[in-house]
Amino acid sequence: MKRETNLNPTMKDVAQESGLSLATVSKVINGLPVGKASRQKVEAAIKKLGYQVNNYARALKSNKTYSVALVLPSLKHPFFAYLTDELTKSLMSRGYRAILMITNYDPDAEQKSFAMVRSNKMDGVIALTYSPDLEVGDSISIVTIDRHLDEDIPCVSSDNFRGGELAAKKLIDLGCRKLLFMRITSRIQGEPNKRCAGFESVCQSRNIDYETLLLMDDEPEEPIFQFLENHIHDGEFEYDGIFCNSDILAGQVIRFLSERNISIPDQVQLIGYDGIIDRLTDSYVCSTIEQPIAQMAETAVNILLNPDENNAGANICLPVRYVSGGTTKE
Amino acid sequence: MKRETNLNPTMKDVAQESGLSLATVSKVINGLPVGKASRQKVEAAIKKLGYQVNNYARALKSNKTYSVALVLPSLKHPFFAYLTDELTKSLMSRGYRAILMITNYDPDAEQKSFAMVRSNKMDGVIALTYSPDLEVGDSISIVTIDRHLDEDIPCVSSDNFRGGELAAKKLIDLGCRKLLFMRITSRIQGEPNKRCAGFESVCQSRNIDYETLLLMDDEPEEPIFQFLENHIHDGEFEYDGIFCNSDILAGQVIRFLSERNISIPDQVQLIGYDGIIDRLTDSYVCSTIEQPIAQMAETAVNILLNPDENNAGANICLPVRYVSGGTTKE
DNA sequence: ATATTTATGTTAAACGTTTTACATTGGCAA
DNA sequence: TTGCCAATGTAAAACGTTTAACATAAATAT
Numbered sequence: 001m002k003r004e005t006n007l008n009p010t011m012k013d014v015a016q017e018s019g020l021s022l023a024t025v026s027k028v029i030n031g032l033p034v035g036k037a038s039r040q041k042v043e044a045a046i047k048k049l050g051y052q053v054n055n056y057a058r059a060l061k062s063n064k065t066y067s068v069a070l071v072l073p074s075l076k077h078p079f080f081a082y083l084t085d086e087l088t089k090s091l092m093s094r095g096y097r098a099i100l101m102i103t104n105y106d107p108d109a110e111q112k113s114f115a116m117v118r119s120n121k122m123d124g125v126i127a128l129t130y131s132p133d134l135e136v137g138d139s140i141s142i143v144t145i146d147r148h149l150d151e152d153i154p155c156v157s158s159d160n161f162r163g164g165e166l167a168a169k170k171l172i173d174l175g176c177r178k179l180l181f182m183r184i185t186s187r188i189q190g191e192p193n194k195r196c197a198g199f200e201s202v203c204q205s206r207n208i209d210y211e212t213l214l215l216m217d218d219e220p221e222e223p224i225f226q227f228l229e230n231h232i233h234d235g236e237f238e239y240d241g242i243f244c245n246s247d248i249l250a251g252q253v254i255r256f257l258s259e260r261n262i263s264i265p266d267q268v269q270l271i272g273y274d275g276i277i278d279r280l281t282d283s284y285v286c287s288t289i290e291q292p293i294a295q296m297a298e299t300a301v302n303i304l305l306n307p308d309e310n311n312a313g314a315n316i317c318l319p320v321r322y323v324s325g326g327t328t329k330e
Numbered sequence: 331m332k333r334e335t336n337l338n339p340t341m342k343d344v345a346q347e348s349g350l351s352l353a354t355v356s357k358v359i360n361g362l363p364v365g366k367a368s369r370q371k372v373e374a375a376i377k378k379l380g381y382q383v384n385n386y387a388r389a390l391k392s393n394k395t396y397s398v399a400l401v402l403p404s405l406k407h408p409f410f411a412y413l414t415d416e417l418t419k420s421l422m423s424r425g426y427r428a429i430l431m432i433t434n435y436d437p438d439a440e441q442k443s444f445a446m447v448r449s450n451k452m453d454g455v456i457a458l459t460y461s462p463d464l465e466v467g468d469s470i471s472i473v474t475i476d477r478h479l480d481e482d483i484p485c486v487s488s489d490n491f492r493g494g495e496l497a498a499k500k501l502i503d504l505g506c507r508k509l510l511f512m513r514i515t516s517r518i519q520g521e522p523n524k525r526c527a528g529f530e531s532v533c534q535s536r537n538i539d540y541e542t543l544l545l546m547d548d549e550p551e552e553p554i555f556q557f558l559e560n561h562i563h564d565g566e567f568e569y570d571g572i573f574c575n576s577d578i579l580a581g582q583v584i585r586f587l588s589e590r591n592i593s594i595p596d597q598v599q600l601i602g603y604d605g606i607i608d609r610l611t612d613s614y615v616c617s618t619i620e621q622p623i624a625q626m627a628e629t630a631v632n633i634l635l636n637p638d639e640n641n642a643g644a645n646i647c648l649p650v651r652y653v654s655g656g657t658t659k660e
Numbered sequence: 661a662t663a664t665t666t667a668t669g670t671t672a673a674a675c676g677t678t679t680t681a682c683a684t685t686g687g688c689a690a
Numbered sequence: 691t692t693g694c695c696a697a698t699g700t701a702a703a704a705c706g707t708t709t710a711a712c713a714t715a716a717a718t719a720t
């Protein structure tokens with residue numbers, strides 16, 4: 001019994017249906033010059049059969065897969081989620097597919113991701129990894145975000161040093177005189193660590209009292225709240241300005257202080273980092289240093305797909321800005 | 331000049347290096363029976379050349395791509411982000427790749443996603459779509475989450491009706507006598523709409539005063555806050571129990587009421603929906619009805635990849651539970 | 661009228677696998 | 691020695707494309 005409709009018609013079927021050769025069909029599909037009459041015949045056949053290009057065959061032949069791997073530790077942190085969202089849209093708008101790889105901060109998984117990329121002949125990787133020593137190998141093009149993997153691998157990040165500076169300046173300008181910088185950070189040397197340096201340099205040059213509270217991301221978080229608790233005396237918090245490493249952390253601090261009736265921004269002003277926006281109200285969750293996430297994504301994709309501009313070891317540093325979100329006096 | 335190291339060695343290279351045939355190499359790679367001596371020779375050659383299977387060639391031949399598309403509107407809502415995180419991990423653990431497609435709630439993009447799936451001969455789709463009338467066509471296997479696309483497409487969701495019931499019961503048991511249900515919902519008939527029915531059925535059978543505040547997700551959100559404002563009189567909110575459609579919405583409401591000095595949970599108790607966890611403190615952002623997101627992901631992947639169990643039009647409904655998160659009295 | 665160019669199509673080889681059908685070898689029974 | 695079987699390996703076709711090299715016919719120039 002002959003099947004009435006072929007579920008997966010191939011170019012050969014289209015050729016037969018239209019009475020033309022395989023090559024002609026291919027030309028029509030790829031927009032190469034073909035006689036008008038033939039083109040119409042082919043198009044009709046394609047429509048009739050519901051033909052769809054088989055990208056695997058195409059990739060095999062042309063050695064171009066139009067797919068890019070996104071290697072990230074998790075999607076449970078909004079910064080990663082936002083970034084992935086933007087990266088994916090950016091790739092899709094250029095006709096590329098995004099292969100998502102979640103590594104869970106696991107060096108093994110990160111390493112395996114790169115093997116996968118190679119074995120799937122993907123066109124490239126955009127990676128945000130945490131292993132200190134990742135075997136990258138050449139033959140795949142990589143762009144990292146916020147991490148320096150290797151001398152000649154371009155890295156896209158926001159201007160973290162400047163971000164730290166901005167936060168410190170703003171707090172000081174708004175009248176704060178005793179500052180606290182809270183950060184949860186990883187042991188790997190990544191771009192975000194520069195926020196601290198920026199913050200401290202301003203405090204020092206302006207001669208402002210400050211403290212840096214550092215916690216590694218593989219340690220339990222209680223110490224941070226313990227610290228806060230210890231510095232509340234008679235309903236007053238010892239510091240009048242706080243800069244947090246992320247909006248998420250800021251949110252926690254806000255909550256903690258509110259519960260203890262420390263008023264923000266009256267008693268303490270607070271600036272976060274990232275620029276996370278509440279989807280519902282389209283407003284920032286706190287005053288913050290906003291990273292240009294969409295622009296970072298766009299740039300990363302751009303560099304990955306157009307390596308012509310000689311940005312081999314380029315370190316693209318995109319501008320951040322301060323935005324008010326209710327946790328500062330302005 | 332002969333290249334010293336071949337960047338992309340193929341099975342042919344391995345065959346040559348080991349002095350054996352292509353077929354033998356293939357057998358070794360696929361774990362088929364092969365003489366011990368030959369196997370070792372091949373393995374040595376593979377290691378020496380750094381050979382990696384070309385999955386595109388393999389997919390072309392075997393018609394199995396080991397890739398699944400994840401079609402979602404956005405990653406900017408934590409529920410979607412969490413779900414994507416779990417889905418991806420679930421797929422990866424089974425050796426599948428996750429192709430992420432962000433549709434931005436755009437029907438066109440949703441439709442195109444399905445075309446892409448077909449053209450890339452992907453093994454399936456897990457979709458969370460918003461178009462009322464999506465042309466699915468057969469020949470691709472689909473599992474939806476929270477949406478009913480078609481009679482014979484399995485749908486995985488949490489028990490939304492029960493979730494609504496649970497929330498109402500809890501609030502009433504904790505002493506609330508005037509309830510408010512706030513929802514932002516889409517026009518498409520999706521599973522989450524059942525929360526309302528569950529909530530109302532309990533209120534009615536227990537004879538409790540309640541109001542339902544409904545807003546479409548394509549309308550501006552101000553009316554909701556306007557409503558809240560209108561129902562605050564002399565520092566008292568008219569309702570003593572609120573059930574929100576999502577934790578995100580709940581967060582907004584909490585903030586709004588706090589700013590107006592309405593105390594939660596003393597004056598008003600509040601239950602959200604989803605079970606979003608703050609990454610930092612590993613605690614719920616509010617009292618909530620928790621969806622078993624990881625289990626939903628696991629189930630969806632399972633059904634998609636093992637269609638043997640006759641779950642053609644299956645409607646898998648996973649249990650939800652109430653968890654306390656500080657915005658209720660218990 | 662013939663030669664030359666141009667426009668359009670076609671054939672067939674490749675891409676890197678998998679897999680069926682076939683070939684070789686050696687061991688063993690008769 | 692001959693014949694047979696199992697064990698192991700090989701050759702070659704196939705998957706659905708792309709593309710270089712070639713063929714044909716029509717159109718123009720000589």
